[in-house]
Amino acid sequence: MSVAEKLIALDPLALRADFPILAERIHSKPLAYLDNAATAQKPQAVIDAVTEYYTHMNANVHRGVHQLSERATAAYEGAREKLARFVNAASPREVVFTRGTTEAINLVAQSFVRPKLKPGDEVLVSTMEHHSNIVPWQLVCEQTGAKLVAAPINERGELLLDEFEKLINERTRFIGIVHVSNALGTVNPVRKIIDMAHARGIAVLVDGAQAVPHARVDVQVLDADFYALSGHKMYAPTGIGALIAKAEHLEAMPPWQGGGEMIRMVRFDRSIWNDIPHKFEAGTPNIAGAAGLGAAIDYLEAVGMDRIAAYEAELLDWATRRLEQVAGLRIVGTARDKAGVISFMLDGVHPHDIGTIVDTHGVAIRTGHHCAMPVMEFFNVPATARASIAFYNTREDIERLAAALEDCRRMLA
Amino acid sequence: MDLKDLYQDLIVDHNRRPRNFRRMPDANRVAEGFNPLCGDKLTLYLKLDGGTISDVSFEGSGCAISVASASLLTERLKGATVEEAEALFADMIPLLTGKLPENAPREHFRKLAALEGVKEYPSRVKCASLSWHTLEAALKNAGQPVTTE
Ligand SMILES: Cc1ncc(COP(=O)(O)O)c(C=O)c1O
Numbered sequence: 001m002s003v004a005e006k007l008i009a010l011d012p013l014a015l016r017a018d019f020p021i022l023a024e025r026i027h028s029k030p031l032a033y034l035d036n037a038a039t040a041q042k043p044q045a046v047i048d049a050v051t052e053y054y055t056h057m058n059a060n061v062h063r064g065v066h067q068l069s070e071r072a073t074a075a076y077e078g079a080r081e082k083l084a085r086f087v088n089a090a091s092p093r094e095v096v097f098t099r100g101t102t103e104a105i106n107l108v109a110q111s112f113v114r115p116k117l118k119p120g121d122e123v124l125v126s127t128m129e130h131h132s133n134i135v136p137w138q139l140v141c142e143q144t145g146a147k148l149v150a151a152p153i154n155e156r157g158e159l160l161l162d163e164f165e166k167l168i169n170e171r172t173r174f175i176g177i178v179h180v181s182n183a184l185g186t187v188n189p190v191r192k193i194i195d196m197a198h199a200r201g202i203a204v205l206v207d208g209a210q211a212v213p214h215a216r217v218d219v220q221v222l223d224a225d226f227y228a229l230s231g232h233k234m235y236a237p238t239g240i241g242a243l244i245a246k247a248e249h250l251e252a253m254p255p256w257q258g259g260g261e262m263i264r265m266v267r268f269d270r271s272i273w274n275d276i277p278h279k280f281e282a283g284t285p286n287i288a289g290a291a292g293l294g295a296a297i298d299y300l301e302a303v304g305m306d307r308i309a310a311y312e313a314e315l316l317d318w319a320t321r322r323l324e325q326v327a328g329l330r331i332v333g334t335a336r337d338k339a340g341v342i343s344f345m346l347d348g349v350h351p352h353d354i355g356t357i358v359d360t361h362g363v364a365i366r367t368g369h370h371c372a373m374p375v376m377e378f379f380n381v382p383a384t385a386r387a388s389i390a391f392y393n394t395r396e397d398i399e400r401l402a403a404a405l406e407d408c409r410r411m412l413a
Numbered sequence: 414m415d416l417k418d419l420y421q422d423l424i425v426d427h428n429r430r431p432r433n434f435r436r437m438p439d440a441n442r443v444a445e446g447f448n449p450l451c452g453d454k455l456t457l458y459l460k461l462d463g464g465t466i467s468d469v470s471f472e473g474s475g476c477a478i479s480v481a482s483a484s485l486l487t488e489r490l491k492g493a494t495v496e497e498a499e500a501l502f503a504d505m506i507p508l509l510t511g512k513l514p515e516n517a518p519r520e521h522f523r524k525l526a527a528l529e530g531v532k533e534y535p536s537r538v539k540c541a542s543l544s545w546h547t548l549e550a551a552l553k554n555a556g557q558p559v560t561t562e
Contacts, residue, residue, distance in 0.1 A: 350476035352540065356416075411425065
């Protein structure tokens, strides 16, 4: 990006026009979509890419010699190359397409970690993980007799790095850590954690579902062994995501699922696996989703990840101060390094009622445990309400949320 | 869709001041209900005297709809027969989900009719039905906590 471009701040109003759904009316009110951590909306370019795929390219990949199959393969593999560039993977061979973050983590748990685990071994995660970075580890621990250990957080919702380091011991076989917490917004010092782990010869998986949409991620700078992400949170379709993994690991790992695509040769006495990353992509993949993901990456690069990060940081800051002015509102998760998310409680109004009431104002937020029940338990709350922002959100969206929250207080508190 | 149909004054009042909100040490039927989606949790206590519910109370935390629903339930069922409670349960779920026929009798709901507004809010039906499913478990004396999932 040139210096001149950097100086031009992102214009959210111009970008909003690229997202047709933002023009929807909800209960006859304009939509203020503040549930981006659950899933982001799609720009027209992504919607068009999916339509374009089905209109002009639909065929199976890697299988036909006919023109359409070549187009489909080019779209699918092209998306892999774009994603590799986007997160600076060393090669497209390090990009395994999955359904999303959840499937990527399960793949690593079963194929990389499970064969290494013996009874008494440990897998280390943090208290602020999404269930998708907890339950796959519980499953492998049950299968092997290993133990899942959760590192503590403080009252601000920050990881206690010293405690984390103390929990790494000679029994630790693997570490899973969320890059940005979806329940609290905390940005974790993943580079430091990876250094700590590598100093002891332990591999690390980073759950990047909430990081990739909001800031530039460089998996080589992080030196992450595994990095999991979901397309739908980065403005691409649902059902497509990826595991970015070091080639040396992928080469050494056994396949996870068997079927077509993942083999070079099949005989009843033995089969030979395909090369990476195809070895991990059994069956017909989500080709249209990959095409959409490629278009989402083009879109994000055109807007500029640095500009997105700068704009969202400023909006988060402003929104935090604005919401703190709402009587009875308490923010849950006040880490010094935060991204995109404001989780909160409102005195005298249960989060579930907040969700319903603000919805009638056209304001979409998430309420509940955000698939992070241990976080709720730590803060001793049954649930929170959560506003999560994207670059197409504006101060007006936040003002409308604040007004709707005042209405909640009037009705129920 | 008017929010006032959902948060009627009666419901707001029962949320602010839940009736029969207490533990019952001498209950002879107890059941727990849990709605994992929103973290609502409640414990329902019954004292059965022959075929009559001589006392009923609850404890727990939840959204306005689930607290008001439990509170109204206890008010309605105190002194009712088990048979009457079972019959009400059978009618409550259709009432809450909008499946009760237009011409079905409604007098027996009394104040519970205020909960009918949830039928316009599919994501909230479980909040209103939690206490009723918990009642059913208590009457059947099933040991397992009930969940709305
Ligand atoms: C931090 C985090 N990890 C993992 C996931 C799971 O992503 P997906 O459901 O797309 O697999 C999410 C999404 O909810 C998330 O926010």
